[in-house]
Amino acid sequence: MPELIELSTFNESHGTLTVFEKILPGDIKRAFYIYGVPAGAHRAKHGHKKTWNALIPVAGSCRVVVTTDDEEQTFYLNKPSQCLIIQPGGWHVIDEFSSDAILLVLSSEYYDQDDYVYPKP
Template structure:
């Protein structure tokens, strides 16, 4: 099941530096970000992956993620750039409640493969 983790952040008078390392299995093979979402009620994702793991970070703004694997379900709220939601293979998710300034960074340990997606909620 997906889990919310706190990323290591180094703060100083110069600003904050947040580190992302050794979070996903394997290496990061793809990165993309979601922004300029039309409205707070807009839903994104509505799918899961068979093999792929994802790490979601709201580098700006905030959003909510609903996750289920068919046995467990949870809501997660990303409100700080030091929070990271790791979505495991087999977890189906919906992303919504985007604030206007949200930039959601998604890191993946796989390249894009349409056959890895499933759309039916478990």
């Protein structure tokens, strides 16, 4: 089941600090970011067998649609204090990227092609 959480954020006169800790099980083993996505394009269109992912919109915005065996949920990510957790089994597609979007993804596992699930449930 996907979960949208608000990260701990501290607003101070000299800037804002947002903290990501104790959210994914185990260690963060992989980090990457998506940007420069052309208008109308989409990313992902897959799920994972064992990987947990945390999606954080560092800049701009995007839409994430997560499908599980039970339901389909839509999330609009548009502030860097948001974090969408996608657990194993959550098939997802990411689209509606703003032109300035930068989406940071933190993963609980290293890249493993055998962990990917492509058919939508």
